[in-house]
Amino acid sequence: MSDQLLSTQVLLNILGGYARPFDKINELRKSGHLIQVRRGLYVVGALLNGNKPELLLIANHLYGPSYVSADSALAFWGLLPERTYGVSSMCMGSSNSWNTPLGNFSYHTLPPAYYPLGVQHIQLSERQHILIASKEKALCDLIIHTKNLVLRSMDQTWNFLHDDLRIEDDEIHRLNWVLILEWALYAPKRSSLQILAKTLKQHDTGMVK
Structure with a gap:
């Protein structure tokens, strides 16, 4: 999914196993694994070696x-x-x-x-x-x-x-x-x-x- 945009809802589904998925999203953003394009919309960061969406x-x-x-x-x-x-x-x-x-x-x-x-x-x-x-x-x-x-x-x-x-x-x-x-x-x-x-x-x- 690295070449796709990820909504908050998609990330919540992916991170459903975490007790505090919103905190995990924030952690991934701060670490550079996720890039926040705007509120509620993300792309995979360079640290995951993913292909960003065009x-x-x-x-x-x-x-x-x-x-x-x-x-x-x-x-x-x-x-x-x-x-x-x-x-x-x-x-x-x-x-x-x-x-x-x-x-x-x-x-x-x-x-x-x-x-x-x-x-x-x-x-x-x-x-x-x-x-x-x-x-x-x-x-x-x-x-x-x-x-x-x-x-x-x-x-x-x-x-x-x-x-x-x-x-x-x-x-x-x-x-x-x-x-x-x-x-x-x-x-x-x-x-x-x-x-x-x-x-x-x-x-x-x-x-x-």
Whole structure:
């Protein structure tokens, strides 16, 4: 179970033979055998030589419903040249953030009609599955939640993709502008996403008709 997150209830079941299981949990935490991600949620510590759950999986469980998105999802799909610091996610509840021993996790709220669009279920390993934005949805979410970013022209949009985010040309050309145009109807910053779709359409290699 070292690659899974452990709730307090799961630990109580495992430690059922102890007279004071809560004290045992606290002892394991203090000794480094358990790492507390937040109240009621733990992962196995390095002292047990266990494989920790992927940070993206932790992000899904730390606060939900949520899915990994924005720069974190773009990095996962290989569109961003550098691994991002922390994990960015979208949620339906209030925006929130968690600073944990394993890293920082941020959550940004989205309207219900737009939230589920472009979310994929991905298997990371035999026992680890996550919800994560598609390439297109991650890019839309990044634009929506980048403060003061308003896309007004195709030149500005291309510079944002190519120069600011440093996404490779061939990756930009593969993005499905049709989906983005459909999603824009339900999204914040609708005009910016429509400009994004228009820019991608202009640079379409023919993979999307």
